[in-house]
Amino acid sequence: MKLKALALGVALAFPMMASAQSSTSVTLYGIVDTGIEYVNNIAADRTGDETHSSTHFTNLTQSVPSRWGLRGTEDLGNGLKAVFTLESGFNAGTGTSGQGGRLFGRQAFVGLAGDWGQIAFGRQYNMLMRGMLGADFLGPNAYGLGSLDNYIPNTRMDNSITYMGNFSGFKFGAAYARGRDTVATGGPAATGCGVDFTDQSACSAYSAMLGYDAANWGIAGAYDVIRGSGDTVPTNWNGLLRDEKDRRWTINGYVKFDALKVSLLYLNRKNDAGIGNGWGDDLGDRSDLWSVAAAYQVSPAVTLDGSVNYIKYKDADESSKAWYYVARATYSFSKRTAVYGSAAYIRNSGLSALSAAGGTAPSPSPGVDNNQTAIMVGLRHSF
Incomplete structure (x- = not known):
């Protein structure tokens, strides 16, 4: 009888001992960022002969998109830990959820991590975004590379598996998704291309990244592919058929000189499906985008950054390109609260009809072969 009681006591104590020895942490975090924007030369038709101006709140992103989330880790011993992230995007002006109305539309994954790297499962960023982090200073700013290619700040995948590793400065990542986006709402963050049980490759996505970061410089490259669905009529917002691809690759680098x-x-x-300009014109099937960016820390509280960007469409019906100029100033009251001002100017040529105001939807295009200016002031608080 005494032996049975002792065995029962050990059995009950073991899970409590294991719980006490394990180290678990969960963090609630977020950013609330809202900006007021002025945009001129908003076209009422393709030609831009009739234009308007507007002052409004941005509704896709500001200096960064508003979000809140939970992230956590548990120490499993022997250098192994469990990790998870649940991150929700929202529109600070209206309180509505972003990314097609999903609760955790920005990220929702669980994984294992160790000295060998991290493997994770769920809704995650692909490797194109991770391969551009070091060089794309403005990131998801309302006036950034997303104004020239709205896929760039929305490189997320449903139903994905990813691997990332960092070994003495060398970084590597790979990602694969089956049914890359299950929400059918039109827009840059949703493509309506879920799992097709009759075709293993339809609506899939894959990407890889390789880079190196030293103390004062870094270089990276990435390759990203998304596939379509539908035999004769596309069944996804991207307009890709089953055997068609939208492929991107990048090479980039950065250098630091003190501030x-x-x-x-x-x-x-x-x-493969071709690139449109939003007004029914064909821009061909290829684009080349160049960006030079700089950031300067004037003081602990003041940061100036900006970029000069150029995109050219190789096989458009007529020669088409755009120059895009961005400047931003940020003043930090504290580590958590900052105010900022941003300005952007775009000059379209040929059939290009890109908007300077990439953080607003629908995109307020100036029309074909026209220019546009956008100005924004805002407030950001992180917690």
């Missing part, structure tokens, strides 16, 4: 950081980025895109 100054400079970067150069190149992004090549080839879309």
Whole structure:
């Protein structure tokens, strides 16, 4: 009887001992960022002969997109830990959920991590975004590379598996998704291309990244492919058929000089379905994007950054390109609260009809072969 009681006591104590020895942490975090924007030359028709101006709140992103989330880790021993992230995007102006109305539309994954790297499962960023982090200083700013290619700040995948590793400065990542986006709402963050049980490759996505970061410089490259669905009529918002691909690759790098950081980025895109300008014109199936960016820490509280960007469409019906100029100033009251001002100017040529105001949807295009200016002031708080 005494032996049975002792065995029962050990059995009950063991899970409590294991719980006490394990180290678990969960963090609630977020950013609330809202900006008021002025945009001129908003076209009422393709030609831009009739234009309007507007002052409004941005509704896709500001200096960064508003979000809240939970992230956590548990120490499993022997250098192994469990990790998870649940991250929700929202529109601070209206309180509505972003990414097609999903609760955790930005990220929702669980994984294992160790000295060998991290493997994770769920809704995650692909390797194109991770391969551009070092050189794309403005990131998801309302006036950034997303204004020239709205896929760039929305490189997420449903139903994905990813691997990332960092070994003495060398970084490597790979990702694969089956049914890359299950929400059918039109827009850059949703493509309506879920799992097709009759075709293993339809609506899939894959990407890889390789790079190196030293103390004062870094270089990276990435390759990303998304596939379509539908035999004769596309069944996804991207307009890709089952055997068609939208492929991007990038090479980029950055250098630091004390308070100054400079970067150069190149992004090549080839879309088998063709690239449109939003007004029914054909821009061909390939674009080449160049970006030079700089960031300068004037003081602990003041940061100036900006970029000069150029995109050219190789096989458009007529020669088409755009120059895009961005400047931003940020003043930090504290580590958590900052105010900022941003300005952007775009000059379209040929059939290009890109908007300077990439953080607003629908995109307020100036029309074909026209220019546009956008100005924004805002407030950001992180927690």
